[in-house]
Amino acid sequence: MAITINQIAEICGVSRGTVDRALHNKGNVRPAVAEQIKKVAAEYGYTPNRAGMALSRAAHPIRLGIVLHSVQNAFVQALLEVCRREAQQLSVFSTDVIFRLSRSLDPVEQVRMVDDLVENHKIDGLAIMPLNNYLVENRLNDLAEKRKLPIITFNTDLPDSRRLCYVGQDSAAAGRTAAALMRLATGGRGLVSPIVGPSENHSAYTNRLRGFQTELCSQPSDIQYLVTRVANDDDDECTYHATLQLLRTHPDIAGIYAITSGYEGACRALIETGLAGKVHLILHDEIPSNLQYVRDGVIDFVLGQDAEVQGTLPMQLLSDLIHMHRSPEKELYHTDIRILFRYNIDNLL
Amino acid sequence: MAITINQIAEICGVSRGTVDRALHNKGNVRPAVAEQIKKVAAEYGYTPNRAGMALSRAAHPIRLGIVLHSVQNAFVQALLEVCRREAQQLSVFSTDVIFRLSRSLDPVEQVRMVDDLVENHKIDGLAIMPLNNYLVENRLNDLAEKRKLPIITFNTDLPDSRRLCYVGQDSAAAGRTAAALMRLATGGRGLVSPIVGPSENHSAYTNRLRGFQTELCSQPSDIQYLVTRVANDDDDECTYHATLQLLRTHPDIAGIYAITSGYEGACRALIETGLAGKVHLILHDEIPSNLQYVRDGVIDFVLGQDAEVQGTLPMQLLSDLIHMHRSPEKELYHTDIRILFRYNIDNLL
DNA sequence: TTGAAAGCGATACCAC
DNA sequence: GTGGTATCGCTTTCAA
Numbered sequence: 001m002a003i004t005i006n007q008i009a010e011i012c013g014v015s016r017g018t019v020d021r022a023l024h025n026k027g028n029v030r031p032a033v034a035e036q037i038k039k040v041a042a043e044y045g046y047t048p049n050r051a052g053m054a055l056s057r058a059a060h061p062i063r064l065g066i067v068l069h070s071v072q073n074a075f076v077q078a079l080l081e082v083c084r085r086e087a088q089q090l091s092v093f094s095t096d097v098i099f100r101l102s103r104s105l106d107p108v109e110q111v112r113m114v115d116d117l118v119e120n121h122k123i124d125g126l127a128i129m130p131l132n133n134y135l136v137e138n139r140l141n142d143l144a145e146k147r148k149l150p151i152i153t154f155n156t157d158l159p160d161s162r163r164l165c166y167v168g169q170d171s172a173a174a175g176r177t178a179a180a181l182m183r184l185a186t187g188g189r190g191l192v193s194p195i196v197g198p199s200e201n202h203s204a205y206t207n208r209l210r211g212f213q214t215e216l217c218s219q220p221s222d223i224q225y226l227v228t229r230v231a232n233d234d235d236d237e238c239t240y241h242a243t244l245q246l247l248r249t250h251p252d253i254a255g256i257y258a259i260t261s262g263y264e265g266a267c268r269a270l271i272e273t274g275l276a277g278k279v280h281l282i283l284h285d286e287i288p289s290n291l292q293y294v295r296d297g298v299i300d301f302v303l304g305q306d307a308e309v310q311g312t313l314p315m316q317l318l319s320d321l322i323h324m325h326r327s328p329e330k331e332l333y334h335t336d337i338r339i340l341f342r343y344n345i346d347n348l349l
Numbered sequence: 350m351a352i353t354i355n356q357i358a359e360i361c362g363v364s365r366g367t368v369d370r371a372l373h374n375k376g377n378v379r380p381a382v383a384e385q386i387k388k389v390a391a392e393y394g395y396t397p398n399r400a401g402m403a404l405s406r407a408a409h410p411i412r413l414g415i416v417l418h419s420v421q422n423a424f425v426q427a428l429l430e431v432c433r434r435e436a437q438q439l440s441v442f443s444t445d446v447i448f449r450l451s452r453s454l455d456p457v458e459q460v461r462m463v464d465d466l467v468e469n470h471k472i473d474g475l476a477i478m479p480l481n482n483y484l485v486e487n488r489l490n491d492l493a494e495k496r497k498l499p500i501i502t503f504n505t506d507l508p509d510s511r512r513l514c515y516v517g518q519d520s521a522a523a524g525r526t527a528a529a530l531m532r533l534a535t536g537g538r539g540l541v542s543p544i545v546g547p548s549e550n551h552s553a554y555t556n557r558l559r560g561f562q563t564e565l566c567s568q569p570s571d572i573q574y575l576v577t578r579v580a581n582d583d584d585d586e587c588t589y590h591a592t593l594q595l596l597r598t599h600p601d602i603a604g605i606y607a608i609t610s611g612y613e614g615a616c617r618a619l620i621e622t623g624l625a626g627k628v629h630l631i632l633h634d635e636i637p638s639n640l641q642y643v644r645d646g647v648i649d650f651v652l653g654q655d656a657e658v659q660g661t662l663p664m665q666l667l668s669d670l671i672h673m674h675r676s677p678e679k680e681l682y683h684t685d686i687r688i689l690f691r692y693n694i695d696n697l698l
Numbered sequence: 699t700t701g702a703a704a705g706c707g708a709t710a711c712c713a714c
Numbered sequence: 715g716t717g718g719t720a721t722c723g724c725t726t727t728c729a730a
Binding site for chain 4: 363364365366367370376377378379382401403404405406407408443
């Protein structure tokens with residue numbers, strides 16, 4: 001076992017209280033004594049016992065806010081699940097977590113949620129999946145500056161805001177990865193089409209498209225490129241019809257890249273037209289339905305992102321910051337870009 | 350905050366001690382009272398506070414043993430690193446971890462290490478990366494049966510032994526994954542050669558080869574198959590020479606599958622012969638040198654395994670079992686088979 | 699500026 | 715069979 005605050009107190013011939021004040025720079029310790037205490041602590045490699053801290057804090061809980069949008073999306077639901085589990089874990093550390101969820105992509109609603117958490121629930125930290133909109137950005141900047149509220153973005157970033165850090169995928173890199181896999185799957189020939197929605201306020205989606213596009217065009221090849229637009233983000237039905245239409249007008253198409261996990265309709269369209277397995281298909285997110293389509297030979301590749309890390313790290317970082325005054329070490333915590341295909345999906349935990 | 354043992358005691362009009370005995374079935378509680386206590390606990394969704402448990406156990410520490418071989422291998426070193434970090438974490442739960450490391454693949458030495466941990470250090474649980482040898486297997490079976498020692502295998506399994514469970518990759522599936530990627534990279538044409546050592550006592554390696562072989566032969570294709578044997582496992586120099594030899598005799602070779610991360614010599618051979626990027630190359634393990642070869646265009650794909658889970662889960666499972674009498678839920682905890690190539694390696698945590 | 703003491707939740711042990 | 719009490723490491727409060 002590591003050295004304890006009691007042992008340090010004994011070594012230095014002072015009381016526990018004094019050691020605590022010295023190590024936390026709370027003042028009311030004679031400088032010379034504080035000096036010696038810190039020296040001894042460093043010498044013996046003192047690290048506070050987390051169980052002890054947790055227990056003693058039970059009387060003074062802190063509150064964290066979590067804001068998510070697009071909760072109808074299957075991946076976001078998985079992410080929410082992980083967040084809930086982590087919230088449970090954190091309750092040991094006297095950290096209460098308050099969730100605010102929306103289906104829409106309405107920035108006004110998101111700002112209202114944030115305000116509610118800050119004004120009515122007095123949160124000490126915020127983890128948010130932000131919409132890419134100036135209303136949201138301005139509000140977050142305000143809170144960070146004027147209220148000194150620590151804010152962490154996750155899943156989707158708002159890079160120019162005053163958030164502490166971002167936990168999530170590098171969306172542009174994910175798009176480039178999709179392009180490289182598409183090249184492999186098609187042998188670098190034929191017509192390839194990404195299916196995208198308006199992606200308004202949703203920077204993850206626009207970044208994926210940009211990355212895909214950039215990478216495909218970066219090397220000379222026999223690939224033609226055509227963007228298929230659908231009316232809504234994460235809309236299964238739209239995607240179904242758009243894909244049917246695409247397959248009708250371009251029956252010789254080589255590959256489709258459905259840019260969100262809400263675009264499962266593309267799978268149905270391929271199956272119904274008998275083109276499943278012939279047209280190469282790449283989708284995002286490790287959700288059960290996608291994996292089943294992979295097993296059935298409809299989807300070539302699924303690009304997964306690490307829901308585990310995205311759902312736990314933001315809260316842990318906030319908790320560490322507030323409880324132990326330890327700031328995040330990096331600005332960007334980029335999570336895995338997982339490549340899943342039929343050979344490596346049935347061996348997971 | 351969740352309900353505590355104190356509150357249950359108050360509700361039931363008994364003392365904390367009684368509640369504790371009732372919930373842990375320690376006897377010495379009147380059946381009717383025990384019944385009521387359990388009912389109340391269930392009703393209020395009681396879960397023991399981990400911080401409290403950890404703290405109260407400080408006086409009664411437990412000991413875990415960890416046995417690793419092939420520690421000169423870069424991946425095993427990364428794994429060891431993770432284990433050390435987890436051991437640090439567990440010290441909060443009064444769990445001391447004792448490591449025994451070997452470079453060799455000698456089963457006699459491994460058995461000796463296990464014996465030392467059991468006899469001289471009185472370990473309460475064992476996590477081992479076992480050699481595939483009857484001496485090891487018999488010894489583990491003995492300890493499991495006669496001494497009731499909980500044993501978990503990790504990284505490499507010993508499926509017929511009496512271990513509680515296994516945490517690690519499905520090696521055969523990893524081999525199949527390598528074969529599928531090789532098919533993609535080569536376009537399904539040409540000569541493909543896995544490079545393997547004797548793999549004596551090392552079932553992960555033999556299973557990878559078996560999976561690779563099975564998958565390549567499972568579909569009709571224009572791929573020819575030739576196994577290249579080297580004298581030692583994880584030997585860079587051997588591999589270098591064997592690869593040079595292979596490239597000389599088969600200058601038109603399409604792909605090489607180096608079955609362990611110790612076979613970096615294959616990369617050097619390809620670079621020196623000017624064949625890097627022309628002959629497709631797949632290696633195992635997410636180690637820095639491999640990733641650099643990917644960036645340099647020498648390696649097409651790296652198959653990674655999850656060192657994080659492999660290094661933490663076995664100890665957590667043992668700790669949970671010994672402290673809380675909670676047995677592992679599964680027999681096989683298969684970790685990720687990660688596919689890494691130049692597009693998704695520079696965006697990691 | 700400092701020390702002493704209470705309390706967080708769970709466990710172990712000793713009286714009764 | 716049961717209740718009381720000490721203990722783990724840390725924080726906080728109050729008194730000196």
